Amino acid sequence: MRDLEDKVLNKLKEVIDPELGYDIVSLGEIEEIKVEDKKVYIKFLPTTPLCPFLPFIYSSIVQKMEELRLEAEVNIDYEGRWSIDRVDPEIRKKLNI
Known part of the structure; x- marks a missing residue:
C-alpha cells in the first residue's frame, strides 16, 4: 500500500498552485493521504480559504488521481491554518521567504 501512496504523492507533485507557481506538495498543502482499494482520500489545505x-x-487533483485509476475524495480544509513553515525549504529560498 505504501508504494501506491508514494505514486499518489508523486502525481500530486504535478499539480501546480497557479498563485505561487509551485506544486501543492512542496507548498505543504497536502495534509493527509489515505488509499483504500481504488479510492484515495486527500485532505487539502489551501494557502488561503479565499483562494x-x-x-x-x-x-487537477481529481484528474491526476484518475490517471492512476483511482477515485479521489478531496476534502478541502477551510478551518486549518496554512503557514510558510509548511513550505519545502528549497522553495522558500526561491521565494525569498
Whole structure:
C-alpha cells in the first residue's frame, strides 16, 4: 500500500498552485493521504480559504488521481491554518521567504 501512496504523492507533485507557481506538495498543502482499494482520500489545505484557484486545484487533483485509476475524495480544509513553515525549504529560498 505504501508504494501506491508514494505514486499518489508523486502525481500530486504535478499539480501546480497557479498563485505561487509551485506544486501543492512542496507548498505543504497536502495534509493527509489515505488509499483504500481504488479510492484515495486527500485532505487539502489551501494557502488561503479565499483562494480563487480552489476549483482549478480541486479538479487537477481529481484528474491526476484518475490517471492512476483511482477515485479521489478531496476534502478541502477551510478551518486549518496554512503557514510558510509548511513550505519545502528549497522553495522558500526561491521565494525569498
